[in-house]
Amino acid sequence: MHPTEMTHPSEATLLAVAQGQPPVEDAVQILTHLRACEPCEVRVFELIRQEREIAALLAELDHPMPARSVTEIFRKGRAREVRRGILAAGIATLCAVGAAAAALPASPVHQWIRRRLLSPEARQAPAPRPARPAAAPDAAAGISLPAPMTLAVVLRQPQTSGVVDITLVDGGEITLRSRGGSVAYGLETGRIVVENRLPALEYDVEVPVGMERFTLRVNDRIVFEKDGDQVRAARPADRARHYRLSLHEQTR
């Protein structure tokens, strides 16, 4: 077949040839055509020249390449793996510590879970916050909450021993802590109930001066009572605003 009778390749195909990217399936046919068709051959050379011009213009944009290394990629990958490992180990440690703390009956975490999740009374009461630890050497557990106008603290079981330190404070929170034994706290309407089946040896109570009425009872006995500015206790204050009372004493 004479070249003039052949279908000429498209401009895009001639460009592909000029760029060394002819379609593989048609490569032989196209090159055969170019050898026989002078106009197409001339056009390919023209496209090659134009491509060189474009390449030279684009090269004006080039900057020197900053130094980079393939080893940076592998090092970065390793560093990320190490960080992930440390994070996973940290999370596992925290989980283990938390689980152990929750399993120990005397731990504040255990008691908090009992109060918050297991006690039916607590579900209806405002959420108590753990009190700040006292300065005593042995562990203290307790609760602290915004003081209502009237509140009673009731130790459910009689105490055969133990003391309570009651301090009148200026703040707005009432705080109750215990040391020794194992007690749990529950909130009911107008009162804090202390489950003292394994009674604590010492209790600390901080009572805001601004509370209208506060009562501390052991079982059905009143140990301390504040009514406005009046305080009734078995013993007078041993220092300013501080009462140290035996738990089997009563005011009346």
Add this chain to the structure above:
Amino acid sequence: MTNSPAGIVLSISDSEALQESLQFGGLEHSTSSNANDSFGAALAQLYHERFRSLFRYLDRLSGDAQLAADVAQEAFFRLFQRGSMPDEPAAWLVTVASNLLRDDRRRVGRRLRLLEAASGGVPTASPAADPAAAADREERRALVRAALVRLGERDREALLLRHAGYSYREIAGALGLAEASVGTILLRAGALFRSAYEEMHGAPD
């Protein structure tokens, strides 16, 4: 140390890089060490073959060599994290790098505009040895960049990819095109680019 083409600096020899790639490949995927050893080796090989072209494309596209190198490096790191080779690794790298570049532009675009406004639009280039030559070069760059801006995004990317050494097949993969349409796009992009440049400057020398 291996002396590679200008710009590529290898801090260790190829064999050491390969050893390191095998080591870290094993660390990343300890359950299939042979496959990952070969992946690490393939990645190192691909890096040496294609990092330069990826950088060249990104440098011309962004006009920021440091950013281009960082983005190219990050694209290879994403491939390392992927843990296996895609069907078209070069196209995959371009797609990832282009997305990273777009994200970066979106993030810093506002800050750059504020900086340009604050500096009165004066480019902050380092002083050149020959100020006149530097000014000529900067003018040519500005014309080339202005001509590129006249192209549509896809035409511009196709043209820059082709002139960074990417094949029609890789361009199609990177830009989501049919391979058969790449030639047509390149023909149009080249013609538009040349005419835009000539319109602003006259025919190229």
